[in-house]
Amino acid sequence: MDPNSDRLARILLINPNSLEATTAMMVAIAKSVAATGFDIVGATATRAPSMIVSAEALEAAAPEVEEIARAHQASSDGIIVAAFGDPGLAGIRAAIRLPAVGIGESSMLEAAEGGRRFGVATTTPLLKAKIDALPDTLGLRSCYTGTRFAEGDPSELMRDPARLRAALAGAVEVCIAQDGAEAVIIGGGPLGEAARELQPMFTVPVIAPIPSAVRRIVRLVTA
Known part of the structure; x- marks a missing residue:
């Protein structure tokens, strides 16, 4: 264009x-x-x-x-x-x-810029294998610290924005404190609003995929 x-x-x-x-x-x-x-x-x-x-x-x-x-x-x-x-x-x-x-690929490429170690916080444990495979496809395995999941049923969390935000914040904390992530992606398009709300809550970058x-x-x- x-x-x-x-x-x-x-x-x-x-x-x-x-x-x-x-x-x-x-x-x-x-x-x-x-x-x-x-x-x-x-x-x-x-x-x-x-x-x-x-x-x-x-x-x-x-x-x-x-x-x-x-x-x-x-x-x-x-x-x-x-x-x-x-x-x-x-x-x-x-x-x-x-x-x-x-x-998915766009947020991982951004999160890994400069060799930064990154994790994913999301709500869907049944998608773990799919998420784990993406860093391999992108050549980012050495930067990937893993995915952590918010506690609670994904559909129920989506119906309660405050609970969703709190549950994702807990998963972000684990990515940082336990896994050593230097950036954390909020893994999901429907989690877009929660991702933006979480960004000011942490000192490491919280990456919104959209x-x-x-x-x-x-x-x-x-x-």
Whole structure:
């Protein structure tokens, strides 16, 4: 894309979860950090659960994410996959000639800048193996200190923002105190608001994945 063009660059944010309210929240966060000249448009999966909490659901979401990307490719300049396991991202890159990023890979790349050791705090223990595999894919295994999980059922925590924030704060503390993390990612698109609220509470960087992905896709689209 020509960075001097008057047309806004259109970034498609795909929510692999099927909850429209989550898409609206993530788009609002993305717009708040997007560079001038960029517009963020959301698209929501319809065949996935309202919140993906298992490896099986994550894998099942990939085909629909790819379908959404193909359906919108003509009107988009870049794509963000807004679930932490980046479902469908590899397929999008194989099939579509547009810059595409995932919030999982983007946040890990940002967290590991300068060789910084990083951990992940999140709510979904059934996704542990998927999260643990991502640093290997990105060549960041030596920086990764592991993932810690908030205490409580993921769906119940999402219904109580104060409890969610407190539970994630506990997981962040463990990442720092026990694992030696020098930065902690809040691992999940639906956790976007909690991630921003947690950032001022810690002296180490708390990485919010949606802003990480926005910054990365802006760089790729304007390159």
